[in-house]
Structure formats: structure tokens, C-alpha cells
């Protein structure tokens with residue numbers, strides 16, 4: 001049976017390069033992985049007063065999607081050397097769900113694409129820190145930092161850069177192995 005991977009994009013932009021990278025990763029997935037990309041633009045800003053009255057439906061929907069997925073693939077831009085606000089906000093909501101937030105023991109892989117040359121490295125290490133707090137199992141390598149994104153995708157947002165295509169394929173193979181190992185250890 002194929003592992004179900006939930007794709008989460010940290011940019012809400014219609015022409016997001018990170019969404020394009022997520023879709024490209026889906027194309028390079030081996031046969032034992034299948035990708036579904038979620039949308040979460042309707043999640044409100046975190047507010048404990050709202051939480052105390054009951055988690056909003058869009059948060060519970062995302063929680064269910066993360067719980068039901070075998071693994072999570074996050075593609076996110078870097079905002080001001082850190083995680084994008086929309087992604088951090090969604091993660092903050094999920095982290096408050098009791099008795100357990102949905103990322104516990106979940107295999108996760110990360111991609112980032114940015115306009116600058118560093119490809120979002122600082123954002124990825126911030127994200128790894130958060131996912132460590134969640135006790136998720138983040139794939140160590142290959143790491144994918146797509147810098148100068150405008151030179152790696154064409155006008156239709158198709159990933160055209162050959163080395164990036166290759167390493168994305170390598171990461172998806174490593175991700176499939178990682179998911180298998182994590183699932184054996186925590187079944």
C-alpha cells in the first residue's frame with residue numbers, strides 16, 4: 001500500500017514557487033508514495049480565547065489531515081530569516097490540540113525555495129526546531145534549498161533546473177525509506 005503524504009505549503013501566494021516545488025516533488029515520488037496537498041488559508045490567527053471556546057473547524061480539518069497522513073512534506077519560503085507567519089500560525093494551532101498534537105512521531109521532509117541565493121536554509125533550521133518540539137521525525141538529508149527560484153522554474157512554474165530535479169527525486173526516494181523506517185519503529 002502506498003504511503004499517503006500530505007503536502008503543506010508555507011506560502012498562500014497564487015504563483016508560489018514553494019507550491020510549485022511541492023507539486024514537482026509529487027511528480028518525482030516513487031510508486032510507494034502518493035501526495036495530496038492541503039489548503040489552510042482559512043485558519044484564523046491563533047488566539048487562546050478562541051481556542052478556549054473550541055478549536056475552529058479549519059484547524060480541526062488540518063489536524064485530521066495530518067493525523068490521517070503517513071507523512072508530511074512541507075515546502076515553505078523563508079520570511080525574515082525564519083518560518084513564514086502563516087505556517088507558524090497553523091503549527092501553533094495544531095500544537096495545542098489535546099491529548100496529542102498530530103505531528104508526534106510523524107515522518108516529515110522539508111523543502112524551501114526563495115528568491116535569494118541561500119534557498120531558505122535559516123527557515124529550515126527554525127522549522128526543524130519546531131518539529132523537534134513536536135517529536136516529529138524529520139528527514140536529515142538530502143536537504144533541498146532552492147535558491148534564486150526565478151532561475152529554476154519557467155513562467156508556468158515548471159521546475160526546469162536539472163540538478164534541482166535530480167536532488168528532489170533523490171530526496172523523495174530517501175523520504176520513502178525514512179517513512180518505512182519510522183513506521184516500523186513506531187507502529
Ligand SMILES: Cc1cc2nc3c(=O)[nH]c(=O)nc-3n(C[C@H](O)[C@H](O)[C@H](O)COP(=O)(O)O)c2cc1C
Nearest residue numbers: 011013016017018019077078079080081114115116
Ligand atoms: C515578508 C517576507 C520576508 C522575506 N524574507 C526573506 C528572507 O529572510 N530570506 C529569503 O531568502 N527570502 C525572503 N523573502 C523572499 C522570499 O524568499 C520570496 O518572496 C519567495 O518567493 C516566497 O515564496 P513563494 O514564491 O512560495 O511565495 C521574503 C519575502 C517576504 C514576503
